[in-house]
Amino acid sequence: MPVVHVIGGGLAGLSAAVEFIGNANVRVYESARSCGGRARSFYDKALDRRIDNGNHLVLSANRATFRFLGLIGAYDGLTGPGAPIFPWHDVATGESWVLRLNEGRFPFWAFCPSRRVPGMRWRDLAVMLRLLRCQPDDVVTSCLGDDALSRRLLAPFAVSALNTPIDAARALLLKKVVQECLLKGGRACRPFYPKIGLSETFVTPAAAHLTHMRAEVRTGCRVTGLQVQEGRVRALEVGAEVMEVAPDDQVVIATPAPVAAGLLQPSWPELTVPDAFQSIINVHFALPTSATYHGAAGRAGFTGVNGGMTEWIYLKPDLLSVTVSAANRYLSMPQEALTQQIWQEVRQVIQPLTATKLPQDAPQARVIIEKRATFAASVAQDKRRPSTVTPLSNLVLAGTGRKPGCHQPLRAPFVLG
Ligand SMILES: Cc1cc2nc3c(=O)[nH]c(=O)nc-3n(C[C@H](O)[C@H](O)[C@H](O)COP(=O)(O)OP(=O)(O)OC[C@H]3O[C@@H](n4cnc5c(N)ncnc54)[C@H](O)[C@@H]3O)c2cc1C
Secondary structure (H helix, E strand, O other), X not given: XXXXXXXXXXXXXXXXXXXHEOOXXXXXXXXXXXXXXXXXXXXXXXXXXXXXXXXXXXXXXXXXXXXXXXXXXXXXHEEOOOOOEEEEEEOOOOOEEEEEOOOOOOOHHHHOOOOOOOOOOHHHHHHHHHHHXXXXXXXXXXOOOOOHHHHHHHHHHHHHHHOOOOOOEEHHXXXXXXXXXXXXXXXXXXXXXXXXXXXXXXXXXXXXXXXXXXOEEEEOOOOOEEEEEOOEEEEEEEOOEEEEOOOOOEEEEOOOHHHHHHHHOOOOOOOOOOOOEEEEEEEEXXXXXXXXXXXXXHHHOEEEEEOOOOOEEEEXXXXXXXXXXXXXXXXXXXXXXXXXXXXXXXXXHHHHHOOOOOOOOOOOEEEEEEEEEEEOOEHHHHHOOOOOEOOXXXXXXXXXXXXXXXXXXXXXXXXXX
């Protein structure tokens, strides 16, 4: 059987490997000590908790993710409220609400004050039409308005899904996300997140499935170069070692875009890839006393936040985890100030939901700044994304730096940091 050589053991590489196994021998080359890349869990000694590098939320519209979970037998690794509900709190005004989408496509929720965002009128839906008519060079702000739907749902939705400030984010990308989930109704918008952690849900079961299917997963194995001859990859260089790529073999590059460019540009000088990135900050607060939470946020396991730095809070009995997307704007802020400001927002939102007394000052916290969490989804950067197809006949690209292809766990639809 031919061999498929997969370079990179993040979610894109693992999902490519899982798709090919059974029809080919598969070999995964991962430079780190373990797979997972930008979606991984680890034990944090200071917190004495197992945490994720960053909270991930997946909507039911994300068929690629659910297909991957089905193939590795890990559907039950995700959990969620089981309904398209999104609790929200505005820390600037003190208002709380729950967005409750209806299952079907027709947006009944928009006509019902108790299900939509506060201050919204059904006429605000016109902004969706503006977004659907956006031009290729439009940014998100040029399609949104000053109405409640824009300010309280579409703008935070855009920042989270595109991980880019809305005055720079490409409207066309938001349009695709909105078409794939919000406009398909609640059935496409049920939120899910890992029951225990990212590694337990996505990485460990994928690695176990691949091992069971006799794939080779080589960790600590960095591919440093490609040997190309007559329009085909003939060998992979792993330091001083040369791994032959036989005539029927295929190669998938599923590394971050700059690494892919480094490997490919010698044989494909015209290749462009995104070269600007956006960070995501996660702050994990270890609770000194275990807590239970009531209300819609307790049922959902998370809540959205408007009007502050905090965007999402994930609620666990011993841990409150906060996500801040498009976070380049906060990188110069001292970590102590950032932690305290976020904790005060967390207290304001969470204290009314629990009988456990939350401390006045931030408890033990771990701040994780992923500086290159995603490419900056601007018009210019999106245009730099190559397609999955390359001029080399036995090589394809996978992963988030490429235009959507079959093995891309796209940061969409409405997948929130
Ligand atoms: C904090 C945070 C929150 C996020 N939230 C969400 C979310 O809610 N929803 C969502 O969909 N997305 C989210 N994302 C984005 C998502 O995690 C990434 O899009 C996805 O994990 C990227 O997978 P990938 O396999 O394309 O790349 P990566 O995860 O970067 O994997 C690439 C792998 O290649 C390896 N590698 C690099 N160079 C080499 C080499 N030369 N040889 C061999 N191996 C190599 C790396 O070690 C890495 O394991 C988030 C990201 C972060 C950081």
